[in-house]
Amino acid sequence: MIRQRLIRYSVYRNMFLSFVLLTAGIIALVTVVLFALFSWSTAREVGNISESMLKQNSAVSSVIKDEVYNIGNSLLADQQVISALFDSNNDQLKRYNAMFALRRMQSTYPYIQSIGLYNGLTDSYMNTTGISYDQERPLLRQIVQKNSSYFNLFPRKVTVPGSSTDRQVLTFVLLPSYYSLIPEQGAILINIDSEYIQSLIGGYKNGAADELFVVNAKGQVLTHSESERFLTDMSEDANIQHILKTEQESGYFTDGKHQLVTFVKSPDLDWMFVSVSDYKNLLFNMNLLKWSALGLAILIFALSLGVSLWLTNHAYNPLRHLLDKMLPAGKTKLGTMRLNEFALLDDSYSQLKERLSAMESAASRGQQAELVQMLKGGNPLQYERFKQQFPAKRYSVMVILVDKLSAFRNNRDAEARSFVYAAIYKMAEEILGHNEARMAIAEEGMIAGVIKASDGPNPTQPGSAFMELQSRIYEQLGVSVTIGIGSSAHEYDELCASFEKACTCVQQRFLHGAGQIYFYGLDEDVSTESKEYPHKFETSIIEAIKSQQRFRLNREIEQWLLGIRDCEYHEALFYMNQLVGSLYRQFHARTLRDHTVSASFSQFIHHIDVYETLEEIGDSLKELAHRLCDEMEEASNTRYKKIVTDIRMFVEKHYMRPDLSLEMVASEVSLSRSYVGKLFKAHCQISFNDYLNEVRLTKARELLVSSDMPVQLVSEQVGVYNTTYFYTLFKKHYKMSPAQFRQQENVGTGAVQ
Template identity: 20%
Template structure:
């Protein structure tokens, strides 16, 4: 009770410690969140104030440019020379020349002016002074900037001396357009509702764009825009219509609805952004700056990370200090509790060992079958299983046991206990259960009648065993094969039943991994004596020596399948004998063909200490072995053929000048038949031998034609042709020209190079 009391105190202390820790965490999180929010607001306010100052400065510059354009327009109207173009339908040639000279002077003195138009509706011309090719007196139809004529027709839509952003053709024969500010100064007094005269000044947009676009030199991805007096959203980079769609419309309405300067956070271009804007200026224009929110809060994010890091460090230090203190306070109690747990574990393990020993000795026939003393001993150990009532056995054999043992090492016994626990948990729902570790690859499952389910229900039994197989595979990644017996009710048959289920489990060799084997289905009396097929062994040896994998595997499969009607021992003997036969064949191949295998034949095949668990495993090993033998033999043959090809090429290079050089001549030199030499050469190189001889001779003839002064007949003789005419035909077939023409061409090319 005292120990329980101490444990309760320990839980109370842990709860207090967790509560304090939670308070610290909440305090740190809340304070960090408040600081982060305040930092965000400060950062937004700073960026807004910076953007607003820059936008207001831009507004002043645009208004100043407008005033300059207005002053220029008044000067042009008041200039007597230029006014003659506006008020006289047909001014004299002298007046026209003088006025155009005045316009040119204004244009040259103000580099920000792109062009100046003088418009008189009564004149057949539009007077144009610009830096482009189109200049002078032009008929309205000849004017490249046709949009200005439409603007003059609809002059009521535009306010005088208010900049009109638009694009005009770069030149009369160009499709490229450039952005300009257009300022209209016109006289429309009268009853006709038409312009009586007008001066149009186009200012290069770049003079203002450099102040409006990426102004104030901020190192971020922000963009500037203008909302003009017509409610259009214009890009600050080129003064063209910037954005369209519902998003731009919503943005414009939100800004226009506010008569003062301000800022807000909204989505822009699919990204959260800070939108700063000015109040309307004298042109009724508003300037907008859109800055990505991530750029605004970049520094704040750094502060947030630093704050979180400091808070985490403080929290970690507090947790470490609390843990150390709690360990010091509860160390004596922990030692006492640990000692008690150790004693309980030792008692439980000792009891488990005794239970396992008595059950194992019972099924192995080492325990005396005296019913009353046996029952008394089992009751003392807490074994409730009754061998006088109906029971059956199921033996679980671990698949690929050698691999399992190598990978699990000292933990193999732990895995087997886990298998026993899974068996007990799943089978105890329908049967009385005891599990026994049989000290090899097996776990024995004893199933007794518990009245919870019909004991003779075969489908239920197989369902439970399949469920056990699946659970072991899912939780432990281990496959097991299960063999089980029919029911019995006599204690004296325990050992006999175990031998029967163990013998049935060996039929995994035929059934394969994760099989469910019923002992009564596979254990049968041997009907006839097994006779080893000596003739098939001879054919197998011949097939392996020839590298015929498919034929050899068919023979092995046939020999193995013949053992299915006999006992497992016969099949295992056959596999062992085949292993020995194949090992001898490998040694013979090593001696006769000088084949070097990556591993010795003994290691390439399973040994008697590690027998095959299934026929599929044996077939896979044999298949891999035979394929390696086939590949080694093919490699050996290929190496011999490659040496033969190299020797043939050496003979051709040394004797290409011999007129007797031919397939038969080379075959005689090699002491081989011409048909064999020709076939192997064509098979390896994909070329006929005579074609290769001719190709080598042609290559040598090129060298002699280029590097010597021998005649064509001498060259033909030197490369092995006795007939110069035949050499001529072969050379022209290969290169498309005769030897003589080829030499003349080479000489001509060298002469050109020398002159150059």
């Protein structure tokens, strides 16, 4: 039975496929979202681990700095080194003794590549590895000119005598004269091999990291897991620029190459330790997770097929019963041919409609249909037949438009509406004269007609007949109408143009009000220049919504509407769409969690051309803007209540910590101290410190009653380590000391017992 329905009945088949596609889409969406959430949480944990491991590397900077200071202090404490450093005679014996001391120090620290001593008095230089004064001349000149601090660092490459390759070193320069009253210049140069620093970092290196390196504040590489990158300028690298700009001391982020970048800034030196890892090396077993999620999704989809079939049967039952009632008994049983249920119903409905239409006046309907077709662009033959039946030298087209059509449609059923339309065009023919006008119902809410016009290109002049027609329609039918009169026409093309101009005339009710009579060329304001969009008032409307200034909001909307009142109709609609689009972009992403407000935007846009007057569309715009204000206010209150609740829960959990303070709580909720203090007091009617003391005193009271714990220990248990201050707080709050309170409670308990 089910298989036969799926094959033969297209609607049943489409319903089943729709349910299947719906469930498949939901399953796919849920699976993708869960997988994405898992990937995100895993990446976050990996980032935290990578950051923690990299923080261990930052200790390298402290170790190196301390070692350099120790070496420098040891050398400055050596009399032989000092003698050579400030020798004004360039004594060779002093130089020999100083060299011996420097080499002894180098042998003590194997990671030192070389040690140099510069004497500013004699402009001489010595080095433990034989590096000459000429080789060091640029650096020494830079040191003498700079002399800005005691401790200086110069990463560079040096050529050691007897070696064919340059050595990568970090040269730490100590300037004793910086802190000394001695005017002469002198310097100690300690060259540490960069490979030694890389070996220290490598000891902490995460096995998943692809790159591990150190850069200074200028973005220059001091050491790198790839030794050829030494002294490379990475200041233009996007990742390094991000690290240099951020104020965080450590952290991690992902770049556009699916890599996890972790950084830690050294507190001792202007070094930044950076590791770069490929995501695929960090997230393990992701393929297994993908296939598991896919398998689970397929299993659930298989189960959903049965559910879709059950839903299709239940949803199809009303249509099946309707087919059984409306169609002949054998029409749905046509062998094995495929059927379209809606086509069968449409065929039956068409036959019924034809039988009903045959009961109406065929002649009257035919004349009206031919007149409407002629006005909307039929053919010249229709116009020639019309001229024979209704002769005149010139014609004008009039259009009668029912005002407030939506309310009119909602308050009357189809039969009553048809009666009103028929009555309007009969009244028009009666008042204007059957020999002077031919009327027809053009479409719902619109009655069109051709009237005889005076000679000349100008349209029919205003007369009492049109005002009498408006008045009688309102008095007898209770319906307000707007009338538009087109230009005078002699030829068929001119008549069609007159109809279009009459329609343009009645559109003016949007800007100038309904219930009026508009004449083309007289009342229509034809402007060839587009009016400038009122950007200033749009900005003011957005600011009023953000600041919750509802009175100002209404005023700014009125000013905006006034700014487009002189526009052409379609231009005004375009500007209205532009304003609503701006409001949607400004507030949709972060504000419109209420689906009803979002739906209001959609409804406003889809029905914007239904509004008949600028006042109507202004009222709807104000309603929409005020709903945005309500939604923003509700969202703000909800967020503030949650923040205060989180603060109170944090205090309840950590009240025993002596360092618990408003700063700590503000850090927990990622807000400033002053803002949290004001927010807490506004919602709880009590300051944060008073609330903290109240919680602590309540806990202390419970401990005093339920235990024999000394008062000092009770004070420490609730986070107040100053017993005197605890006594003061307790007595101020309970009007007695802790000991008196315990004694009173014990007496009361004993009396009860």
